[in-house]
Amino acid sequence: PSPDPDPDTPTTTGGDTDPPPDDDLAYEDPRGGLFADFQAGFDRSHPFQPIDAFCRPHDPAENREATDPGITADSIEIVQIRSQLEDFEGIGFGIPVGDPTAMWTAFADFVNEECGGVRGRMINMTHIDVAVLGAEVDAQRRTACVEATEDRNAVIVTNSTGFQGTAVLCIVEGAETIFITTQGVPREYYDRSGGRLITVSPTLEESLQYLGDELLATGELEGKTIGVVAPDTPGQDEPVEAFAARLQSEGLSVPVVSIIGCAGGTTCDIGVLDSVGDMLDAGIDVMFNTLNVVSLPGYVNEMVTQGFEPGEVQFYQSDFNSHAGDLVESKVVQFGGEAAGELYNGSIIIDDANTGFVNDPTQSPYTFNEMCNDTYQAMGGEVHTAYDEGTSGYGMASGVCAQLRIGLRAIYDAGDNPTRADIETALVNLGPVDLPDGLPASIAPGKPSMPDATHRMVFNYPCPGIAFDELNTCITNAENDEYRLVNQ
Template identity: 40%
Template sequence: MRSDGLRACALALGCLIVAGGCSGVVRSTDDDPAAAPTSSAPGVAESFDSRFTGTEAFCTADTGDHQPEEVEPGITADSVVLTNVRLRLEDLVEVGFAEDVGDTADQVETFVRIVNEECGGINGRLIELNTVEVAVPGFGATDPQVEAQQVCTQIAKDQHALGAFSFTGVGNPLAGCLTGPNDVIYVTTYDLGAQDFDAADGMLFSVNHSPADILTYAARELAGELEGRPIGVVYTDTEPNPQVVQEGLVAELERLGLDVARVDAIGCDAGNCTDGLIESVQGMRADGVEVVFPLLDTITMPTYLGEMVTQGFQPGDVEFVNTSFQAQDSELVTGKIVQFAGEAAAALYNGATIVSGSRAGEHRLDDFVPDPFVEMCNSVYAEYSDVIDAPYDLLDDADNLRASNVASSCSGIRLFARAIEAAGANPTRQDVAAVLAGFGDFDHGESLPASFGPGKPTGPDAIVIERFHYPCPAEFGSASPHCIVPETDFLPLPADD
């Protein structure tokens, strides 16, 4: 594959959070309620009564006598229009840059069908579901910017959707077009920044940490371990990385009084990010850096670690800290270190600390207890799906990924159903957006405590410390030579002390 094709894969992977694992309900705070991270708890996170809450069933049937009226295009007397924006993940699977997470279209269609047929719709209306497919950048015949504008017009002007969503990671530039300019609610698994939410007029929500936030949380959570140690930060200069890294990490490290010895931006040209890479590695050695934050994409990360090996770095010379930024909490992404840079680079990275919003890999631990919400979603999906007839095995690596994606779709459709129902008999799209903006706790497909609230359009209410292992210890039973396993239970979001 050409380098620009690899770069397209890397950029796509950096935007996708679809390869997480299904977490359990065991937390170190269980014996100390005062230490619980938030009011949320996996599997029981409900902020208001609704037919679409609980873990015994996806919903209860509607017994009300509704007389809905047409409100506006997209909210008629008979239906509310929602659009599933589905990234063609199968294109990435074919070239080894994505995992098989199941039939993502069927997952959404199944839960919408359950809402319509088993739950009795929402306040007398059925969900009218549209599906729009979007090519992975670099794999489509149309320029991604042009395609985003075309998809935006289709959803907002042709379909008149009340809301759209992507549980496969489609974000900008589509999110920016749908929300502020066109008043379409958009919920996504894509990592979004403060400027995206500021421009969206309250119509944009993400179920993941924003890139700047997770970097800030990493600095705060690990400040005690970083104190007195020279820190190096390296990232690629692709937009918006410079602003994200400077505001999210570097500024926070400096505010905390930590020793930021070196910050390097690797230059990217025509899909090749190598400008200044060799010099950066040399500088890390010359400046006596002890802790490195390699905030790099899927392709540049192996290249950088490989160069460190070439320049004589040995395991233990430096410690590595990473986050979910650039999807470096994904086993698929970190697996490219082994694939592209070899065993020595993976051994150098062994033991890296990763700050994430997911307890992916938890199913490998001896005390793993499946989350009731994830179990319910997968049981219901298997019962009504046209594609599978048995729930995925949460103890199997591959099935665990598929079960996680099912739970993500389940969570998202329930989120919309609850918000539309709570917005009243004849709501406007602004009414529904207002409910989401003050939503409170909700069940998250990754099992972590999550909520939306005033000034908080990102879902997660917790972080997790994970560890990269190479080779993966035998007791974890990984099918791959490497693995990522959680070191902690859910931890509260570190405060701005």
């Protein structure tokens, strides 16, 4: 259900002359159930909520005037901070996602050229690139924060390629600027953001909470010996340690909780040998390993080296460090080889992501995803399809499309001459929002992330359906499993 509106919502929200919702524009999700209920909450007549177009032309506001830094009579500043994923190629961890900067630019250009901007204000979309490797990553991200918020007066900062660490607080707390990002962050960051932090993925705590809620409810951890692994990345080890403590408080056996050192960088491998040895000595048969994309393969490979056999350990994952995606999970096989893949095969993932649909020949791409990619291609963007092997370009375009539309809706709903505070208030009161695959999601006061439902998936090696890559890996939706609402 849609949240109750905040009493401080601008009185100009939606505009006094906007037409009433048109039921003929409503989208009926063929999946029915909670998906159909979710769609009923949308006003598809809104210029930034149609299902068949990125936006619709609408009248410009009269008597526009500058209100705040970044908001002039004719433009609004939005800055994308892009993590240079291509840097991973230098260490063999290429992450093909297309060209995110071209995507952000294309959708902003479409708004300006085809829809008249937002109430007559053009979107001035600019970009900042940041490194993903090295010991100074967090410092470089903080520098990008300052450039975006102080030098460019961004009203909204966005990221679709991963952005973590204290630089998030630099944006939302220090600079008091909206940050719409794809990757989950610690709940503490949201609490300190004043409602300016919005994430597509669950917070780190939520990811582990949803994972724990389901596994405790099913009882599948009873009688198991559990090992937990976390990186010492700022803000990440604390949620994982709290998760381990929760399992222990439920009477479960968790003899090993390992914090792996990252030396202030991205690669976390300090203490791996001892950690795996401790796991082996303890006889663990369940593992929660939250290491990132460049660190998990080495850990699993070390497990193989020290004697763990396929079937001895059941791995469980959430979207903590993006483990609900094919790109991340496939790296276990790419860099660990066949033996690592066989050990990791059958890893269970509980998250909101619908990763498994692209590996299922019985499912068709979702309408919103297709609209986003068609729009990108119409603006000269690269052609991506839902079934491209080894790349997530299609998903990246869908995600960029969704994130920018959320920001544009907030700007529109804030009225004819919005202040930064008006846009912030409108943002937290958006209610249902479109995300890739039409998954139930919403933004509401006090709600740190968008997802409203989760389900169960499985990592497979070898893949039983349409493989994600030439390595024959894939994530599939678990059999006889359906999406379930969370936080109800």
